[in-house]
């Protein structure tokens with residue numbers, strides 16, 4: 001297979017990058033491109049060159065798997081390759097289709113003219129991999145699209161449509177048909193005009209913006225502080241764009257190269273590459289025969305129109321799938337549908353959704369009070385009250401009303417999917433689909449495989465996850481599955497820490513500074529403290545181990561359910577969501593410590609971090625050992641997408657490898673001796689630690 005396919009149309013030569021599936025710009029492609037450009041430069045019969053991509057897209061950029069490896073010395077690096085063809089005297093036209101991302105877009109920016117097909121996405125997403133555009137992108141983009149636009153595109157890493165790219169001047173022409181035909185026509189025009197090549201590296205007109213606004217970069221840094229928290233790549237990107245406005249192009253490229261080199265082997269970049277591949281690996285189910293086809297889903301049903309059910313209905317409507325929502329009482333159904341309507345209306349009011357899109361989504365949602373309305377649904381998701389008997393009754397009815405082969409899914413977050421399946425005569429069609437709240441926002445979907453779930457059923461929910469815009473992770477049956485089972489360990493230690501001497505704001509600060517969106521107490525106030533309280537009341541206090549709910553119960557007994565009641569672990573003033581430490585809560589905590597006979601002590605930030613996160617990792621190791629998760633990287637995906645674990649740390653299992661499993665195991669042994677049986681180190685983790693390995697080797 002040739003890495004570059006060559007064609008000829010009259011005086012125009014066409015080069016198509018050919019490296020499936022995404023035309024990654026690995027050494028073979030760069031080598032072939034460099035040789036082809038050299039040959040065409042020397043061929044007098046060639047007057048212009050069109051650069052395109054074979055297959056699905058133009059190019060997804062540098063081959064990410066090559067980072068951290070030594071490239072062959074005789075193959076030009078991407079910046080040099082681009083520089084070389086940009087300086088040819090023959091017009092180079094990029095014919096872009098599908099995706100031009102990262103180095104892929106940088107390749108196009110080095111061309112002298114750009115044509116884009118319909119439905120093309122373009123962008124510089126390097127920052128999402130912990131790096132920056134390293135093939136001249138930080139220098140050419142501000143020269144082409146302006147400084148502010150370049151900053152926004154590079155720091156957000158977002159891919160834009162071809163229409164937006166045209167508006168921003170990133171492409172010159174849109175075409176509905178074949179972009180190569182249009183690019184050849186453009187090349188012929190340029191030949192006829194005899195105009196000199198338009199090199200973006202030589203432009204300076206769009207850089208004036210920075211000279212007119214001396215605080216532009218500082219203002220931008222201030223504006224991005226929150227989203228760039230804890231990361232280096234966004235700041236390095238800004239420095240590079242700034243360099244584009246102060247240094248000549250060649251110097252700017254050197255500056256960019258040095259910043260790129262500083263980032264590419266750092267833990268941040270390794271973690272984000274890990275996350276990138278983990279998100280794709282997660283879709284691969286080793287024991288699912290490759291020929292397994294999922295069932296077609298053209299209609300869905302949801303049982304329950306509360307917060308969860310309503311959110312799930314929106315997820316289907318957002319994906320264009322008609323959905324019937326069943327709620328036993330008309331009043332509750334109407335109230336639930338009204339909440340959905342209000343949610344959409346709020347998005348329209350913020351300008352993030354067009355009114356007609358809202359109308360068509362609402363049009364896809366039908367309410368019903370009788371489960372018989374679900375007889376035609378291809379999949380039904382039960383999101384009723386978290387009670388085994390309630391769920392079994394519902395599944396027994398679904399068994400009666402649903403058509404043969406329909407997938408019967410439960411949104412349970414803790415209950416045994418096998419027991420739920422036993423209420424039907426078709427356990428092979430039953431599966432768990434655990435959405436996270438708010439369902440229409442959170443990306444994670446834990447797909448729970450029951451003992452009898454068929455390969456077809458599993459393939460259906462895994463494929464559906466992607467269609468719904470979710471990251472589906474296949475997990476096994478256990479209490480709390482992967483995410484909540486690990487969360488439980490973390491929350492327990494947070495509670496014990498405040499009994500021992502810390503305050504909620506101390507724990508929250510340490511967790512926030514680590515990179516989570518919020519700490520456990522802020523999160524509990526947001527989610528509602530009464531939810532866990534009800535669960536604890538139903539379960540009863542353990543009589544053989546330390547109880548973690550003492551203070552949490554007392555908070556609830558005071559009616560402090562969180563933000564919704566204006567008070568919880570914190571107080572809230574004037575409808576504002578900012579948590580304010582509350583002396584009443586501190587007094588309650590201190591009194592509880594005294595009642596429990598605990599002498600409060602100063603607790604360091606490091607202890608808070610270790611006590612909260614090591615048991616979480618330890619539980620992840622047990623989950624992995626039990627086969628509840630297929631891979632350590634699947635656990636990372638669960639935590640990054642469902643619990644706000646910082647992506648730039650790769651997820652808890654990747655992070656644990658960076659800390660060292662020997663360090664964590666030693667700490668767990670200490671905690672086990674000091675605190676109790678729930679801290680018992682995972683045998684898998686202890687073994688890996690002893691062998692000097694990490695979860696990546698498990």
Ligand code: HSC
Nearest residue numbers: 022024060061062063064077101102103125133134135280
């Ligand atoms: C970059 O370009 C750096 C530059 O600035 C150059 C720096 C030069 C520095 C030189 C210094 C001297 N590489 O996502 P999918 C695989 S950084 C390798 O399921 P979709 C992917 O793993 C790059 N592999 O497809 C999967 O493999 P599997 C910046 C890549 O249609 C398969 O392709 N670019 C790869 O849903 C299919 O992928 C980006 O960040 C890559 N670049 O989405 C874009 N890209 O089948 C990254 C994909 O074995 N890519 N693969 O699992 C994407 O966002 C998505 O793949 C697309 C397609 C939106 C392109």
